[in-house]
Amino acid sequence: MQAQGSLSRRAFLGAMALGGAAAAMGAAGCSPKSEAPASPTSSQDKPDVNAAAEPTAAPAATSNDWLGTEPATPDTFAEEMDVDVVVVGLGWAGVCATRAACEEGASVVVFEKGENFGLTSKNAHAFGSKLWLEHYPESEKYWDRTAIINAVMKGCLNRNSDAIMSKWLNTNGEAFDWFFGAALENPEVVFTSSAEGNKLPKDATGIKETSWPYPANYNPLEEYWPCFPGTACVAPNATPFFEANIAKAEQAAGDKLRIMRFTPAIKLLHDNGHVTGVIAQDADGNFYKATARKGVVLATGDFFSNLAMVNAFLSRRFDEDGIKNIYSVMDAQGNQCNVGDGHRMGAWAGAMMQLDGCNMTHAIGGGTYTVGTLPALVLNKRGQRFMNEDIQGQQFTERLYEQKDKTVFQLYDASFFDHMDDMPYGHGKHPEVKFETVQKEAEEGKLLTSDTIEGLVDQMDIDKDAALASIKRYNELCTKGDDEDYGKVSKRMIGLTTPPFFCDTYIGDGSMKGVGNLVTMSGLESDEECHVYNENLDVIPGLYAAGNVQGNRFSVVYPEVLQGTASPWL
Ligand SMILES: Cc1cc2nc3c(=O)[nH]c(=O)nc-3n(C[C@H](O)[C@H](O)[C@H](O)COP(=O)(O)OP(=O)(O)OC[C@H]3O[C@@H](n4cnc5c(N)ncnc54)[C@H](O)[C@@H]3O)c2cc1C
Incomplete structure (x- = not known):
């Protein structure tokens, strides 16, 4: 064609x-004639809206009729353009x-x-961009x-x-x-770089990598669900x-x-x-x-x-x-x-x-979204672990949506933050987060925290016995280094062993606290x-x-x- x-x-x-x-x-190559500027619309030009409404206004689709009826073409126009x-x-x-x-x-x-x-969107992937590589040369090795x-x-x-x-x-x-070059002609638009630590001055108009730094050991070619770095925000x-x-x-x-x-x-x-x-x-x-x-x-x-x-x-x-x-x-x-x-x-x-x-x-928020969609242990309200948590943010959210009351609990311990180099890159993932940040959020009451697993589970609206059994099972699999249940890669099987323990609650109640369409x-x-x-x-x-x-x-x-x-x- x-x-x-x-x-x-x-x-x-x-x-x-x-x-x-x-x-x-x-x-290309056409010779359009210039249009005359629009003439102001006079009242005589205006159609009788009430009379015209029935044949011309686009009818709203009803719950079972997405298509509706095509409006009729009006008889008169305020203006015709060619x-x-x-x-x-x-x-x-x-x-x-x-x-x-x-x-x-x-x-x-x-x-x-x-x-x-x-x-709406603030992100655009830079795959193939020479301009991007001048600022983030590290991206190129991922662009397979x-x-x-x-x-x-x-x-x-x-x-x-x-x-x-x-x-x-x-x-x-x-x-x-071509697109971003237009804005960059304005010297006030800042395109930061990895060399500058991916930092934009406060209130700047600019471009940065959406998720930086890349986790040190990340290689999309070794991932079951890869996400390829190089996203401009x-x-x-x-x-x-x-x-x-x-x-x-x-x-x-x-x-x-x-x-x-x-x-x-x-x-x-x-x-x-x-x-x-x-x-x-x-x-x-x-x-x-x-x-x-x-x-x-x-x-x-x-x-x-x-x-x-x-x-x-x-x-x-x-x-x-x-x-x-x-x-x-x-x-x-x-x-x-x-x-x-x-x-x-x-x-x-x-x-x-x-x-x-x-x-x-x-998943836009939930609790604090502190580690976002990083692959920490996730339980539903029945206390069950139900998925390999090591998936992209979209897929993570879809699984959340299926759970009872659209609610899940994301659990991690103090040692989780020692493994950030092994974490994945991708949507809603925050491998850059520091343990101190988590502690601060816990102190502010944004995250549940306890020095014991039991103390943590006690604070959760969950089937407590089932949750404790699931955590025990998860810890055993982590010790083995083999997720015999759902196949999460061993380097991301991090058991709940080192206090303090944390819980972030995602509630996808449709009000944008947890899930966003x-x-x-x-x-x-x-x-x-x-x-x-x-x-x-x-x-x-x-x-x-x-x-x-x-x-x-x-x-x-x-x-x-x-x-x-x-x-x-x-
Ligand atoms: C909050 C939010 C964040 C997002 N973040 C990302 C992201 O980070 N990365 C990403 O890739 N995508 C993201 N998306 C998705 C992204 O917004 C869209 O994929 C992208 O904007 C699509 O661009 P578009 O031009 O197709 O549509 P839109 O940006 O939606 O533009 C469509 C335009 O058409 C107009 N329009 C509609 N009907 C008519 C009509 N009858 N006549 C005339 N005009 C009409 C609308 O008013 C609108 O201005 C996000 C979406 C949302 C809602």
């Missing part, structure tokens, strides 16, 4: 590596698609549902492409696309430098980085770029299987029609705040509480924006949803060129998807083989 038009080097990058599909549609590219959504993917399209010479209109940007692609595919049960992952690996480095958040990239887009496109905020797309214009544009509606009820000569990029993010879609597409059960999430981008009415608008608009235009849904769920990562059937497919698995001309609305990047569950691969599909 070929993209429409030809692909330049930049287009290739913009198309996939940075998650923006804009360039894949052959914006551009090369329409981008829908301005998060990581939309920002990159916008800049890529503008740099290809396209005229672009962007519709964003929220007030500013889709601001073959190991990474196999681990990601295995983590997604091979139900995602090898080709998408392969393209990401081939292009991410250059894309990363931005401070204070992604806003200045998005702004720098939008500034680049404006520089390239001038008045050929228009961004309309609090103006969600409500449907795609489609004709005989081709997508030709977008209809959007602002907070005052005005309708806008944007016809796209080259294509429409859906970059609308995920659907974790849409229970009907969650139930329809995710393999796990999520109840009402379970889908409370920390997604914070709100529309003009104060509702979360991640309700799957792009998925539904695409489906109304004939697109097929990815078969195997995928979610990103992390971040995003869904399943989208419309797609490929490495961001095309969208219909039910016959034919490409829908004129339609592209990027970011979380793009299907087949991941499946079933976010594998966390690389932290920060959700955002930077720039």
Whole structure:
């Protein structure tokens, strides 16, 4: 399958590596006519919202009808626009698609549902980045492409696309430098380094490794569930980085770029299987029609705040509480924006949803989260040890979610902190934590602590006899150095032998104390060129998807083989 038009080097990058599909549609070489600036909307231009509401307002999906009915096309518009590219959504993917399209010479209109940007993630993996290696040269020894692609595919049960992952690996480095390079032109943006101890000045806008230092003996190639270091964390958040990239887009496109905020797309214009544009509606009820000569990029993010879609597409059960999430981008009415608008608009235009849904769920807090998802002993309320604790944060959380009252107890002793060099790197893992920190938190009452195991268990809301038996069994296995029960590697079998003993309680009650649902990562059937497919698995001309609305990047569950691969599909 070929993209429409030809692909330049930049287009290739913009198309996939940075998650923006804009360039894949052959914006290069086109000669868009400049748009006139938007004229203020007069009251006569405004449609009768009440009269129009029934056929035009996007009906909310009900609990068993995720798709709903496609709104009718309004008869009148506050404004009609004719551009090369329409981008829908301005998060990581939309920002990159916008800049890529503008740099290809396209005229672009962007519709964003929220007030500013889709601001959630702070992490982006740097695999392949030359810029990153200037600051963190240690990362390179971990970047084994073959190991990474196999681990990601295995983590997604091979139900995602090898080709998408392969393209990401081939292009991410250059894309990363392109995206972050824009912000680094500002001398006030700090890119710290391993040599500088991974420290950013207080209140700085900057970039650092999300988890540093790397545990001394860590080697992902020797891990059953590897996570490959090299994740950039931005401070204070992604806003200045998005702004720098939008500034680049404006520089390239001038008045050929228009961004309309609090103006969600409500449907795609489609004709005989081709997508030709977008209809959007602002907070005052005005309708806008944007016809796209080259294509429409859906970059609308995920659907974790849409229970009907969650139930329809995710393999796990999520109840009402379970889908409370920390997604914070709100529309003009104060509702979360991640309700799957792009998925539904695409489906109304004939697109097929990815078969195997995928979610990103992390243990955000619980008790103190002091050692995070490091592989200390974990018991449930029945007092049972129930898993090999040496897994990635996402998988750790999923197991937590299954336990009685969504509650688990994480137990460690004073000697645990002598083994940090042998600990894994990965999401929510804190091998840098010091024993003194733990003691302080215990003194402040944030962690349970005791000089005896019995004294510790007495403080826990747990089946005490079963817990004591499980700890005894665990200690025996640790002494043996062989986890005959669940197969945790022996170097991480650290028994509870040296007082004081500590307990951190994770409560996944859906109120974000213990479990957080971040995003869904399943989208419309797609490929490495961001095309969208219909039910016959034919490409829908004129339609592209990027970011979380793009299907087949991941499946079933976010594998966390690389932290920060959700955002930077720039
Ligand atoms: C709290 C939190 C932390 C996270 N941390 C990480 C992390 O560390 N690393 C990582 O890789 N991932 C992380 N994620 C996941 C990450 O946020 C997403 O994978 C990433 O933001 C996806 O980018 P996106 O552009 O696809 O979607 P988004 O960033 O969600 O952007 C989508 C945009 O589309 C807009 N939109 C929606 N509907 C419409 C419509 N109808 N019309 C117009 N605009 C619309 C939304 O308002 C939003 O601005 C995190 C998520 C959350 C919630």
